[in-house]
Amino acid sequence: MSDVKLHDIRKAFGSLEVIKGVDLDIKSGEFVVFVGPSGCGKSTLLRMIAGLDEITSGTLEIGGTRMNDVDPSKRGIAMVFQSYALYPHMTVRENMGFALRFAGLPKAEVEKQVAEAARILELGPLLDRKPKQLSGGQRQRVAIGRAIVRHPNVFLFDEPLSNLDAELRVHMRIEIARLHKTLATTMIYVTHDQVEAMTLADKIVVLRGGLVEQVGSPLELYDDPANLFVAGFIGSPKMNFFKGVVSAVNNGTVSVELPDLGGASVETRLQATDIAVGTAVTVGVRPEHFEDTGSAALNLTIDMLEHLGGETFAYARHGSGDLVIIETKHGRDLKTGDTIQAKFDPARALLFDVGGKRIR
Amino acid sequence: MAVLQAGGGVRRYYNINGWLFVAPALGLIGVFMVYPILWSLWMSFQTGKGLTTKFGGFANIIRLWNDPVFIKALSNTTIFFVIQVPIMLFLALIVAAALNNPKLWGRSFFRTAIFLPCVTSLVAYSVLFKSMFAADGVVNGALQALHIISSPIPWLTDPFWAKVLIIIAITWRWTGYNMIFYLSAMQNIDKSIYEAARIDGISARGRFLYITIPMLKPVILFTMVTSTIGTLQLFDEVYNFTEGKGGPSNETLTLSLYIYNLTFKFMPSFGYAATVSYVIVVMVALLAFLQFYATRERD
Incomplete structure (x- = not known):
């Protein structure tokens, strides 16, 4: 069970409310994409699910358990960041195994998990390199590998492809889609790129100004937008x-x-x-x-x-x-x-x- | 293909304009640094007092081994270095980590307060320290009031406590300076690395030990080398606290103070003083090499 439920989630910085009551039901194994223009609150919403930002009010449930005040490491989630956030002084192997080693897993078990993730992501030949010796796409694969080894119930992606060039972005997009097929884990993905949203998502959540504008499958949103904003945002070139x-x-x-x-x-x-x-x-x-x-x-x-x-x-x-x-x-x-x-x-x-x- | 004109290899290196730009700086460095360094090296082979000197070969180096005051100064300096530098850098690291916490109340105030000592007038702070650490000073008063000690600590007259006082003083003065380096390096670390570590379940202590410290390694090395040089050249505090004597009975005498005394206080012995100063040079070079070696990248 790794469904994610958001009920009237709000986030305020002082008197400024940036998330204004979001209700969302993400089913186990679904690939959900939060999409919207800059400042729409999509990253904040993801960070609240991750536990990196506090939830001002509302309820967050992951796998049927209230998670509002649970430590990020105990929510059963793993996150991939836009900046990759790799540990620069560690090799690829150490980066991927760090969480497991710190949790006290036996060395052989850590090795096994890392090897398995490296196999899935084809990182085998790079295991002894440091992040600075890798290309952008390779770094992002390591970041995904670091998430995989923890066997999370929910993967969170915060604009993971924004720092890559156009060609690599397409390539990584396909890899992420393949990964979702292989792992069949719930994935929540934030992007401002509607092409990424259309190609990856089972369900797209369009956000604007801290509110959900529409939720639906990519084609539903394309064929049957609920308002001018969604109609203009989904589809390229614009309607x-x-x-x-x-x-x-x-x-x-x-x-x-x-x-x-x-x-x-x-x-x-x-x-x-x-x-x-x-x-x-x-x-x-x-x-x-x-x-x-x-x-x-x-x-x-x-x-x-x-x-x-x-x-x-x-x-x-x-x-x-x-x-x-x-x-x-x-x-x-x-x-x-x-x-x-x-x-x-x-x-x-x-x-x-x-x-x-x-x-x- | 025929070469019509030679490439700029030679001309590039001897471009007159370039040399003109660096000439003033080079001239000053030559006159005030290179020349004295070379001259002092020459002097370190001279023996004799005052202006009547003659070439003595390695006589000064042999004299070092038989000079109990030099041995005392060397051991004092080593004690200051071995004890003070690690304590100061450890403190600076802890303070920087604390001041880097965005939730800390009054961060800017504490940052300024902790940095201020290194820009405070040396004489003013020495006078203040001497008064605070006098037998009937505030420090003894406070320690007695708190029942930590029963009789006043002889800070300035006891060999052990005099060293402790010097260590306290230089630690107070330079911790903030090193802290600024750590703080700025910490602020350059991508915040999402810490967030990734939080999600990975790494505790705050683990994040400090396994992420912050390794990522600060180049800065830690830099502060280690500069602090080592600073402590090996320790002079000001000792001179001010002990009226230039390094007392009690040479217990706080440092190599720099000994050089000063050899040159300006006793019957001038320029050659021997130059030899002692080269001992500092050799120690700095050796320790810096060791530190670079110990913290080298292993990949």
Whole structure:
């Protein structure tokens, strides 16, 4: 049993509240990613689970036991830090075995555990090196190895890949995913990189300003965001948002006019029945949802192009309006200054009210 | 490929502009350091009193072995070094660790207070110490009031207590100075290393012994070498506390004070004084080498 339950967790520094009541239920074996912009409280939340920061109020349970006041070493957790936090004067072997040796385990047992972790992480040839003789990726693997040898119930990762270059980040991401598959242990992972969140998580927790904005699987968050913030945060490039006004409501079908886009209109079906003509809304369309066909169309002029080979990002606008990002696989022949008609299926457009809440 | 012009190898080393920049400093170092060092080495082979000196070969070195006052000064200096340096550095380490705790109340005040002695006027503090440690001074008064001692300790007149007093004084003066080095080194240690250790279940004592101390090794070595040099050159406190005599009966006489006395107090014996000063040089070099050797990286 290594599920983690957070009930109304709060953290305040003096009068400043940074975590404003978080409820969360993490099931045993789940890979949960906390994601959000800088200062959203994701690292603080992780540090409170680790026991490195005190919980101001609320209850933290790990494996069914209240852990609020339990020492970090007795919570059954292990943590991997952004800065690796390796002991610089110890070899890789000593780094990984330090906790076990200090706990008084027999030397042979420590050796066995270290060897097993080294095998999983392919650290065998590096065991006698010191951290300064390792590359960033190797250091991070040692930090993960140090966590593995303790056989924790819950792994905590605090932006573990942020100090690595892009290529290594992708490589380590795959390694961490593989590790989760092998160990099947609960993992809580903090990142500001939504690609990491999407690729690793069973469940993503989007945080903003110390509050949970939405919890769900990566695709749930992508397909069905609860608000403007989540819609804008998940997905790369970012979702396009257009100002709109409801122009007609007819039997569950809503027509929205987009005044900034030359009066283009979007017709979509909604479950909501209380929406009135004249209501101001925001329409969200993902760049990858623009296609060659579709009943909604925007007349735009291309401002800038990014050819990535496989696909092209076109940055276009209507008149002097805001930039609209369009992702297309057929954009090789596009040129800056071209006028295009960007079409999309209006059923894929998302509507949000003035407060940013999703209208479904 | 034909070489049209020779590379800057020679010119780079003899670039006149570079030499012009360092010349003033080099000149001063030459006149006030290199020349006296070499001259004192030459002098250490001279015998005779005052200005009438003649080359005596190793006569001064032979004289060292037969000079009971030198032997006394050497043994006193060694005692001061062996006892005082470890005590002071240990204290500095403990104080630095305590002052590095962010939860400690009045941290800045204590840091300043503990550092202040090494910038205090030497004469003022010596006078104060002498008065405090006088037979009827505050220290004896306090110890008697607390019933720790029944009769006053003869701090300045007893051979043992006089040494203790000197050790207390220099420890008081230099602990804060060394503490600052440790403190700044401790503050450079990544906090997440300690957090990782906490999660690893390493106790506070374990973190200090197995993380802080090994990571401070270069700084500890530095303070060991500088403190060793400082203690081997000990002069000020002894001179001020004992009116330059190193008393009682040479029990606090140090090598530096002996050199001073040989040169300026007794009938001047410049050659012999230079020989004694080279004893300090040899000791410093030897001890520094030993310390570097003992703390070398083993990998």
